[in-house]
Amino acid sequence: MTAQWISWWGFVVISIILLGFAALVLWKLYRDSDALTGLLSEPQAPNDPSPPKASLSRFQFLIFTFVIAGLYLLLCIEAGTLIEIPGNVLALLGISGGTYVVSKTVSSSERREEQATAAAAGKPSRTGRKTPPPGPNA
Numbered sequence: 001m002t003a004q005w006i007s008w009w010g011f012v013v014i015s016i017i018l019l020g021f022a023a024l025v026l027w028k029l030y031r032d033s034d035a036l037t038g039l040l041s042e043p044q045a046p047n048d049p050s051p052p053k054a055s056l057s058r059f060q061f062l063i064f065t066f067v068i069a070g071l072y073l074l075l076c077i078e079a080g081t082l083i084e085i086p087g088n089v090l091a092l093l094g095i096s097g098g099t100y101v102v103s104k105t106v107s108s109s110e111r112r113e114e115q116a117t118a119a120a121a122g123k124p125s126r127t128g129r130k131t132p133p134p135g136p137n138a
Contacts, residue, residue: 007081014073042107057103064096 028035040059041052068089075083 004080007076010082011073011076055103057100061096061100064093068093 038052040054040062042055042058044050044052072083072085
């Protein structure tokens with residue numbers, strides 16, 4: 001077997017796996033229209049009646065991943081072999097993933113700060129639990 005045949009079979013296997021994932025997502029959407037509702041939105045508190053907020057960092061990470069994977073597959077098909085991914089592309093993908101991590105950290109710290117403020121005032125927090133004001137032992 002030549003290197004070109006090996007890369008062709010590798011492409012076939014990767015394509016089957018990707019098509020399998022796409023078929024799984026489409027099947028989940030067909031069976032349950034709410035299966036992917038949390039894909040691009042931040043999770044809400046259990047008692048929060050407002051609609052979920054869209055997350056720009058999740059959207060950016062999703063789009064960058066699909067664009068890079070699609071371009072990589074296209075270039076591999078044109079070259080006939082697996083190509084090397086440039087370091088700049090991996091750095092951009094890492095930055096995109098880093099923005100998601102930073103946004104999760106910021107939203108988590110904001111949520112904790114809000115809960116601490118609500119606990120100090122004795123009001124219910126966004127989670128819906130009423131927290132008692134700190135006593136003399138606190």
